[in-house]
Amino acid sequence: MNIQPPVAKLFLSFRAALRLTAGLGALLAGCTVGPDFVPPPDPQVQSFAEEPVDVGVSDPREAQQRLALGKKIAADWWSLMRSPQLDKVLQQAIADSKTIAAAKATLAQAQEAVTATAGGLYPQVNLNASISRQKPNPEAQGIQQPGSIFNLYTIGPSVTLPLDIFGETKRQVEQQDALAQFQSQQLNAAYLTLTGNAVNQALAIASARAQIKAVEAIIADDEHNLRSVEEELKVGSSTKIDLESARSQLATDRNQLPPLRQQLSVAKHALSVLAGKAPAEWSPPDFELADFKLPPELPVTLPSEIVHQRPDILAAEAQLHAASAAIGVATAQLYPNLSLSASFSQQALTTGPLFTAASSIWSAAGNLTAPIFHGGTLTAQKRGAEDAFQATLANYQQTVLTSFGQVADTLKALEHDAQLVDGQRRALDSAQASAELTRTSFESGQANLLQVLDAERLLQQARLGYVRAVAQRYQDTAQLFIAMGGDWASWRAQAGAAPGLASAPAPRETAMALAPRTN
Numbered sequence: 001m002n003i004q005p006p007v008a009k010l011f012l013s014f015r016a017a018l019r020l021t022a023g024l025g026a027l028l029a030g031c032t033v034g035p036d037f038v039p040p041p042d043p044q045v046q047s048f049a050e051e052p053v054d055v056g057v058s059d060p061r062e063a064q065q066r067l068a069l070g071k072k073i074a075a076d077w078w079s080l081m082r083s084p085q086l087d088k089v090l091q092q093a094i095a096d097s098k099t100i101a102a103a104k105a106t107l108a109q110a111q112e113a114v115t116a117t118a119g120g121l122y123p124q125v126n127l128n129a130s131i132s133r134q135k136p137n138p139e140a141q142g143i144q145q146p147g148s149i150f151n152l153y154t155i156g157p158s159v160t161l162p163l164d165i166f167g168e169t170k171r172q173v174e175q176q177d178a179l180a181q182f183q184s185q186q187l188n189a190a191y192l193t194l195t196g197n198a199v200n201q202a203l204a205i206a207s208a209r210a211q212i213k214a215v216e217a218i219i220a221d222d223e224h225n226l227r228s229v230e231e232e233l234k235v236g237s238s239t240k241i242d243l244e245s246a247r248s249q250l251a252t253d254r255n256q257l258p259p260l261r262q263q264l265s266v267a268k269h270a271l272s273v274l275a276g277k278a279p280a281e282w283s284p285p286d287f288e289l290a291d292f293k294l295p296p297e298l299p300v301t302l303p304s305e306i307v308h309q310r311p312d313i314l315a316a317e318a319q320l321h322a323a324s325a326a327i328g329v330a331t332a333q334l335y336p337n338l339s340l341s342a343s344f345s346q347q348a349l350t351t352g353p354l355f356t357a358a359s360s361i362w363s364a365a366g367n368l369t370a371p372i373f374h375g376g377t378l379t380a381q382k383r384g385a386e387d388a389f390q391a392t393l394a395n396y397q398q399t400v401l402t403s404f405g406q407v408a409d410t411l412k413a414l415e416h417d418a419q420l421v422d423g424q425r426r427a428l429d430s431a432q433a434s435a436e437l438t439r440t441s442f443e444s445g446q447a448n449l450l451q452v453l454d455a456e457r458l459l460q461q462a463r464l465g466y467v468r469a470v471a472q473r474y475q476d477t478a479q480l481f482i483a484m485g486g487d488w489a490s491w492r493a494q495a496g497a498a499p500g501l502a503s504a505p506a507p508r509e510t511a512m513a514l515a516p517r518t519n
Contacts, residue, residue: 032167033335034328037174037321040393043400045303048408055298055414059425063294065418065477067411071299075490077481078199080295081474085285086202089275093198094491096276100194103187110180117176120162120169128345129155153354156345156361166335171328178321185315188488192311194274196482200475201271206287207471208264214467215256218460222250225456228442229449242449249453253460289467292474298414301484303404309485310403316396323389330382336370407483410476417473424466431455431462 055065074080079087094100135149164170226246232238269279307313344362346354353359371378438455441447 031165032170032328032332034167034171034331035324037178037324039317040307040320040396042304042307043404045404048300048303048404049411050408053411053415055411055418057418057422059422062421062425063296065294065296065298065414067300068297069300070302070305071297073299073301073481073484073487075487077486078195078478080293081199082293083202083287083291085287085291086199089202089271089284090195090198093194093275094191097190097194097274098276099190100187103183103190107180107183107187110176110183114173114176114180117169118173121164121173123159123161125157125159127155127157128343150349152347152349153351154345154347155354156343158341158343158345160339160341162337162339165338166332168329168332168337171325171332175322175325175329178318178325182315182318182322185311185318188492189311189315191488191491192482192486195486196478198271198274199478201267201274202284202287203292203471203474203478204267205264205271205284206289206292207467207475208260208267209286210289210467210471211464212257212260212264214460214463215253215260218253218456218463219250219257221456221459222246222253225449225452226250232449237445238449245449245453249457289470289474294474294477298477298480299484300407300411300480306403306407306485307400311485311488313396313399313403316392316399320389320392320396323385323392327382327385327389330378330385334371334378334382336368338369339367341365341367403483407480410480410483413476414473414480417469417476420469421466421473424462424469428459428462428466431459435459 053067055067057064076087076090078090130153132152132154133149134152136147138145138147162169226243229238229243229246233240233243268284271284272279272282275282275284301309307317342362342364344360346356346359347361348354348359435455435458438447438452442449442452
């Protein structure tokens with residue numbers, strides 16, 4: 001038996017019914033209630049600090065820096081420090097970071113949630129099939145005869161179309177998309193945090209090593225002083241008090257080494273973890289401060305632009321968008337909900353008559369649900385969503401203020417670093433000259449040991465102070481790039497092969513409103 005023509009007619013009829021259902025849906029759906037999200041306006045602040053910032057140093061022996069307002073941040077900003085070892089470590093950290101891997105997976109999950117929610121806007125088509133064996137009760141229908149046992153075969157497609165007249169599903173899709181944008185900015189923040197922390201730990205290694213070398217030089221001087229005192233004691237030119245003073249100074253300075261070595265170990269272990277390795281299987285390079293160069297220009301993003309650059313601000317904006325969409329979802333629940341459905345089936349007592357015109361059954365239906373009384377629940381949910389939006393707006397504004405404060409702190413820190421380096425350089429020069437003169441005077445008998453020890457102590461403090469000031473200048477330079485938001489966009493563009501990683505934030509508007517849309 002050839003059953004193809006009836007089958008073709010079956011599905012042609014079903015397709016016509018499907019088109020009719022979809023056409024009715026398109027006719028009835030067209031009004032999305034709730035507020036349309038408009039991004040917050042750009043801040044009107046003209047500068048970060050209350051007064052102009054000068055990061056230059058007066059000593060020509062020190063590296064010079066200047067602020068470059070409005071200049072674009074380099075993609076791999078740490079490369080401006082001209083350390084091939086640092087570049088290599090950062091490449092490894094980015095490639096092997098478990099934090100970035102987790103953020104990527106979370107973003108992919110959020111994007112799938114958008115797709116899953118958007119599926120509710122389309123017809124839901126299913127194929128239904130059933131086989132049952134039945135024995136009816138004819139007496140229930142007034143028939144005085146025994147019932148017969150029979151089999152019933154049913155097969156056919158069905159379609160359901162939620163019309164989403166007031167846009168509840170559209171707002172849910174909008175909300176999920178905003179949450180996906182939030183996760184996208186979380187990924188950017190993970191990249192920025194990783195690179196910033198890795199650079200800071202590399203600089204911490206270099207700083208600790210420089211301080212250790214300075215202390216070791218101090219200890220060498222102490223040991224020389226002790227030998228001198230011992231020689232003077234033999235000829236009667238010094239006393240046991242002088243000897244004990246020299247020993248005490250040596251012991252005190254040696255005690256500075258363990259804490260510095262602990263700082264070095266902590267920094268090395270932290271950088272190993274950031275590079276995605278266990279400290280036992282990988283150790284970072286022995287960075288030296290001399291391996292780094294201070295960038296001569298420090299890009300400073302304008303206040304009106306930093307809100308487009310920092311991932312934490314963009315993430316807060318995405319949360320604000322999601323809160324706005326939630327108001328639309330709660331508003332739509334106050335309105336009627338209408339859906340259409342249609343089915344076309346073949347039903348027969350045996351398999352033979354299936355897919356024939358005589359076995360065809362069909363149905364079309366519309367379902368309307370309108371809220372009448374819910375004890376104030378739906379209205380309270382809408383008010384709650386509006387309150388949540390206001391709370392999220394305040395959190396966004398606080399995030400912007402906090403970011404401005406961080407930038408201002410970093411700019412002033414760089415200014416104070418420059419002043420401190422100048423001061424420490426002068427102190428080091430003066431202490432070194434004083435120590436040399438005092439030592440010469442001591443050897444010629446014109447100065448006593450106490451004067452030598454005092455001069456050496458001042459030189460020790462100046463050496464350590466200078467090393468710390470130089471290291472802090474490097475670290476605050478890195479902190480400025482982080483506070484500006486880095487250049488995660490270039491990294492995302494390079495990583496665009498992964499789904500969704502190259503997506504850019506939507507263009508921003510210049511006002512915020514909660515105006516309902518009724519188109």
